[in-house]
Amino acid sequence: MRNRPNAVELIGIAEKLLSDEVAPDLTARQRYHVALISSAMGIARRELEGGVSAFRGEIEELQRLYTALPSEPPEAALDRLNRLFAADLRAGRFDRGANERDRKTALALLKNDVLARLAEDNPRYVK
Amino acid sequence: MPLVPWFREVAGADGVAVEDGDLLSGGAIQENRALSVRIRGGEHEGEHEFVLRAEPLSTVPESRPLEQQFRLIEAALEAGVTVPEPMWYCGDPTVAGKPFYIMRRIYGEALGVRITRMGPMPEIAATLGGELAHIHTIRPPSERLDFLEPISASPALDAVAKYRAYLDREPEPHPALEWTLRWLEVNAPPSGEIVLCHRDFRTGNYMVNDGELTGVLDWEFAGWGDPHEDLAWFCARCWRFSGPSLEAGGISDRKTFFDAYERASGRKIDLRQIAYWEAMAHVRWAVIALHQAMRHRSGREPSLELALIGRRIAELEYECLKLTGAL
Numbered sequence: 451m452r453n454r455p456n457a458v459e460l461i462g463i464a465e466k467l468l469s470d471e472v473a474p475d476l477t478a479r480q481r482y483h484v485a486l487i488s489s490a491m492g493i494a495r496r497e498l499e500g501g502v503s504a505f506r507g508e509i510e511e512l513q514r515l516y517t518a519l520p521s522e523p524p525e526a527a528l529d530r531l532n533r534l535f536a537a538d539l540r541a542g543r544f545d546r547g548a549n550e551r552d553r554k555t556a557l558a559l560l561k562n563d564v565l566a567r568l569a570e571d572n573p574r575y576v577k
Numbered sequence: 578m579p580l581v582p583w584f585r586e587v588a589g590a591d592g593v594a595v596e597d598g599d600l601l602s603g604g605a606i607q608e609n610r611a612l613s614v615r616i617r618g619g620e621h622e623g624e625h626e627f628v629l630r631a632e633p634l635s636t637v638p639e640s641r642p643l644e645q646q647f648r649l650i651e652a653a654l655e656a657g658v659t660v661p662e663p664m665w666y667c668g669d670p671t672v673a674g675k676p677f678y679i680m681r682r683i684y685g686e687a688l689g690v691r692i693t694r695m696g697p698m699p700e701i702a703a704t705l706g707g708e709l710a711h712i713h714t715i716r717p718p719s720e721r722l723d724f725l726e727p728i729s730a731s732p733a734l735d736a737v738a739k740y741r742a743y744l745d746r747e748p749e750p751h752p753a754l755e756w757t758l759r760w761l762e763v764n765a766p767p768s769g770e771i772v773l774c775h776r777d778f779r780t781g782n783y784m785v786n787d788g789e790l791t792g793v794l795d796w797e798f799a800g801w802g803d804p805h806e807d808l809a810w811f812c813a814r815c816w817r818f819s820g821p822s823l824e825a826g827g828i829s830d831r832k833t834f835f836d837a838y839e840r841a842s843g844r845k846i847d848l849r850q851i852a853y854w855e856a857m858a859h860v861r862w863a864v865i866a867l868h869q870a871m872r873h874r875s876g877r878e879p880s881l882e883l884a885l886i887g888r889r890i891a892e893l894e895y896e897c898l899k900l901t902g903a904l
Binding site: 483486487489490493529532533535536537539540542544545556557559560561563564565567568570571572575576 | 741749750751752753755756758759763881882884885888889891892894895898903904
């Protein structure tokens with residue numbers, strides 16, 4: 451078992467030190483670079499706090515449309531099922547007028563996935 | 578032939594002195610260097626502040642070669658667009674190490690974040706509406722712009738096919754972008770007028786000095802297309818920087834910009850087509866962002882700035898879902 455603080459806690463306190471103690475004394479160019487670093491650390495911290503995907507129900511929702519293989523690790527299933535999903539979207543399987551239940555599932559999946567990724571990547575974007 | 582004799586030749590001068598200035602920030606794509614040039618004799622006699630624009634090390638797909646950019650700026654100037662005056666193009670790599678062109682230097686602020694922090698600028702938005710109308714007076718066929726790819730019956734469906742081809746080269750699937758492209762395919766508008774589109778007409782690509790527009794920049798993506806594409810690109814959420822509620826480029830409301838365009842062009846803007854091309858705008862930025870992130874991921878250009886662009890795609894997909902009624 452690992453010792454604490456864990457990865458999320460370490461990144462969190464490092465971010466705080468960077469913004470409280472380092473950033474104020476820097477030139478504009480250095481501050482810009484610190485902002486990039488803080489942004490990357492924030493995304494990494496929120497990603498670590500989540501699971502294999504940003505949207506926690508992603509695999510379950512995908513399985514309402516496609517079948518995961520019993521032996522498949524979650525990362526492989528996510529990749530494969532999303533490939534099927536993307537191809538079907540392109541082919542028009544979820545167009546208006548198609549199977550209404552599948553279309554609803556697809557739309558909910560797209561929405562929940564994008565909102566969850568947005569919350570990880572830029573939580574202040576949607577106000 | 579080195580730079581000074583080259584200048585003497587193209588300017589028809591007796592003598593030329595060149596003072597190398599700063600490297601100007603030209604965004605992630607281009608390389609710009611300021612030059613002070615003193616010309617003795619010939620029709621350009623006098624002191625000049627120029628910018629030397631050279632081909633960068635790595636380019637974004639679709640970015641036009643410098644010579645074509647130069648021809649486009651010449652055509653724009655002739656059509657009455659405010660641009661930095663294009664002086665000379667040089668394709669001989671022995672002069673400055675690679676091809677370049679010289680334009681007259683313009684001054685002011687171009688950075689999107691800073692421009693949108695200055696507060697609303699309706700006069701600039703109206704001026705830009707007029708500028709865009711001037712650009713859109715250039716129409717095919719054009720002999721001097723014969724390098725522009727001919728447009729098919731549907732610029733919209735052409736774009737859908739092109740962005741799908743980009744997605745096919747990506748290692749990961751992108752369902753939200755596929756959804757949007759399908760929507761764009763099904764809802765493609767009938768083909769309208771074909772004009773010269775700037776294709777990157779937005780805040781960040783024009784310069785403002787003391788409340789005056791000094792130039793429309795960055796012509797490397799221009800090509801034949803639907804006028805609504807440029808109008809929508811200017812208004813897309815991803816180009817509003819610090820002013821997200823000012824829907825025209827983060828500097829004014831849409832009406833000011835659209836009214837000025839309609840007045841100057843005599844064309845009636847179709848708002849449904851604006852919404853359509855706005856969704857297309859976010860897909861386009863998303864595929865560019867995927868490409869930028871890949872420059873980092875491939876190991877060719879390790880850069881945190883490029884890496885973070887890869888995590889901006891959710892914002893663009895959010896806008897796509899909103900515009901296609903999926904949110």
